[in-house]
Amino acid sequence: MRLLRPLPLDFGPYFETLADRGCPTTVRLSRPLDLAPDRGCVWTIPQLAELVREMSGVLAAAKVRPGDRVAIHKTNHWDYALLAAATARIGAVPALLSGGLPPEALGVLLARLRPELLLSDRATLALAADRPAVRTLCLDGAAPGCTDLADLLGGAVPAVHRRTDDQPLVIMHTSGTTGVPKLVVHSTRSLVRRITGFEARRWPVVSVRPEDTAASAVSFAHGRAVSWTISAFWGRPRTALLLADSGPAAVQLLREHPPTLMEALPATYQQWQSLAAGPDGPFTAMRLFISTFDAVHPPTVRTFLQASSRRHPVWLQGWGQSETGPLSFRFLTRRSLARHEERHPTTRDLGRPVPGWVGLRVVDPVTGRPLPRGRVGLLQARVPGLCQGYVGEPERWAAKLDGRWFSTGDTGLRTRTGRVRLLDREVDMMPGGSCVELEDVLHDRLPEVEEAVVLAAGPGRSAVPLLVTRDGLLDPGRWQHAVRDLPPLTDPVLVGPEALPRTGTGKVRRHLLHDRYLAGAARYGSGRWT
Numbered sequence: 001m002r003l004l005r006p007l008p009l010d011f012g013p014y015f016e017t018l019a020d021r022g023c024p025t026t027v028r029l030s031r032p033l034d035l036a037p038d039r040g041c042v043w044t045i046p047q048l049a050e051l052v053r054e055m056s057g058v059l060a061a062a063k064v065r066p067g068d069r070v071a072i073h074k075t076n077h078w079d080y081a082l083l084a085a086a087t088a089r090i091g092a093v094p095a096l097l098s099g100g101l102p103p104e105a106l107g108v109l110l111a112r113l114r115p116e117l118l119l120s121d122r123a124t125l126a127l128a129a130d131r132p133a134v135r136t137l138c139l140d141g142a143a144p145g146c147t148d149l150a151d152l153l154g155g156a157v158p159a160v161h162r163r164t165d166d167q168p169l170v171i172m173h174t175s176g177t178t179g180v181p182k183l184v185v186h187s188t189r190s191l192v193r194r195i196t197g198f199e200a201r202r203w204p205v206v207s208v209r210p211e212d213t214a215a216s217a218v219s220f221a222h223g224r225a226v227s228w229t230i231s232a233f234w235g236r237p238r239t240a241l242l243l244a245d246s247g248p249a250a251v252q253l254l255r256e257h258p259p260t261l262m263e264a265l266p267a268t269y270q271q272w273q274s275l276a277a278g279p280d281g282p283f284t285a286m287r288l289f290i291s292t293f294d295a296v297h298p299p300t301v302r303t304f305l306q307a308s309s310r311r312h313p314v315w316l317q318g319w320g321q322s323e324t325g326p327l328s329f330r331f332l333t334r335r336s337l338a339r340h341e342e343r344h345p346t347t348r349d350l351g352r353p354v355p356g357w358v359g360l361r362v363v364d365p366v367t368g369r370p371l372p373r374g375r376v377g378l379l380q381a382r383v384p385g386l387c388q389g390y391v392g393e394p395e396r397w398a399a400k401l402d403g404r405w406f407s408t409g410d411t412g413l414r415t416r417t418g419r420v421r422l423l424d425r426e427v428d429m430m431p432g433g434s435c436v437e438l439e440d441v442l443h444d445r446l447p448e449v450e451e452a453v454v455l456a457a458g459p460g461r462s463a464v465p466l467l468v469t470r471d472g473l474l475d476p477g478r479w480q481h482a483v484r485d486l487p488p489l490t491d492p493v494l495v496g497p498e499a500l501p502r503t504g505t506g507k508v509r510r511h512l513l514h515d516r517y518l519a520g521a522a523r524y525g526s527g528r529w530t
Contacts, residue, residue: 012089066091091161098504208235267506
């Protein structure tokens with residue numbers, strides 16, 4: 001596949017570019033867009049191009065100018081990407097903020113952004129009543145103190161504002177598992193020409209094909225929504241399924257249009273695991289599952305691979321960060337995940353760094369000196385698509401840089417053959433082990449466990465396992481057998497799923513659980529690179 005033309009590519013007129021190229025993709029939604037609630041769930045590319053043009057006219061009528069920041073904070077749906085395109089089309093900079101942000105975090109991020117305009121919907125506005133005073137446009141009707149979208153429709157569509165490759169294109173925030181998220185600034189060069197342009201080339205196995213039905217069930221407030229939109233639609237799939245949540249409407253859409261390729265949050269895969277295991281699951285046509293954002297446990301991967309009727313379905317597990325894009329990946333197959341009693345099953349092996357693209361090293365977190373293969377330390381990356389920094393936190397950004405190397409905040413090691421073994425976030429680290437790997441083992445040995453979170457305590461204290469089970473119960477004998485050869489753990493704490501606070505991408509907010517269940521306990525990790 002040729003690289004995107006014309007160069008440099010501006011995300012703003014991207015759907016117009018697709019329409020001009022005759023992209024035949026039909027877009028099907030699990031529910032109507034919050035941006036256009038009366039226009040149904042089926043869209044063509046020309047219709048989407050016109051919607052983006054229309055919204056760019058609305059933003060111009062709202063007095064948004066090139067260089068202004070526009071915050072987008074709403075209920076999760078794919079129109080995050082469409083609103084970002086409309087904002088970029090007039091030269092402004094979209095800032096994607098998850099509708100699931102805690103109110104205090106939202107207030108901090110809006111104060112750092114100082115946006116010219118906030119785009120939201122009535123449901124999200126009702127939950128964010130204490131947000132800082134920001135001029136606000138409500139997308140789905142009238143709301144107190146807000147401009148109604150309907151009042152600005154019908155104006156002139158402005159010309160596309162062309163920006164240079166190195167001007168800010170989009171602002172996104174990190175997951176926020178360790179506190180208030182960071183606001184990451186990407187340019188056209190870093191996000192589109194390098195990260196997404198690399199992905200949009202035609203690669204074996206992983207690229208979207210014209211015969212594919214490609215599905216996405218992610219947090220669309222995450223920057224991944226923009227890069228996925230660009231790369232997936234460049235592959236001209238027959239159908240694109242955009243799933244706003246994991247509920248019944250999304251499942252029905254999957255049944256009506258069985259996907260062949262899907263990217264979803266690990267938490268969503270876990271919610272759909274029983275669906276995949278059923279006799280009439282919608283994943284029989286799947287050739288490629290893609291998982292990023294967070295750890296995914298072996299039983300989940302195994303279940304989905306078995307659900308496909310294809311001879312050799314593949315699971316692509318990726319590791320990356322908002323600041324860097326993809327860093328490493330691994331292909332998992334039925335054979336590679338076959339159960340072996342002599343070892344602990346785990347998905348902590350994340351393959352090798354993207355060849356010719358990513359440099360990766362392990363350093364001593366105290367001295368900063370590189371460590372040899374097999375030694376655990378802080379993972380640092382060198383990538384061509386590194387972001388431009390953090391909004392309002394230049395000191396925090398500078399602390400993450402070590403010359404040309406970026407400190408990921410993750411701990412791990414490189415094996416003798418160069419593979420990446422990811423252990424934990426540095427702030428959550430467990431000396432001599434991995435909390436996430438222990439969670440892998442517990443999930444594999446105890447099928448009744450729907451969620452396991454292991455919290456590392458300080459020196460002299462055993463780690464604490466929090467377990468969510470199907471019926472709220474766990475046989476003590478089965479527990480003792482499951483942990484027979486594991487590092488010391490306290491007796492399990494059985495909790496309900498509502499007791500596990502999560503980010504917009506489904507990650508567990510471990511720092512809140514540590515404060516709740518290990519109040520006053522020291523940590524092994526410093527938290528310096530969070």
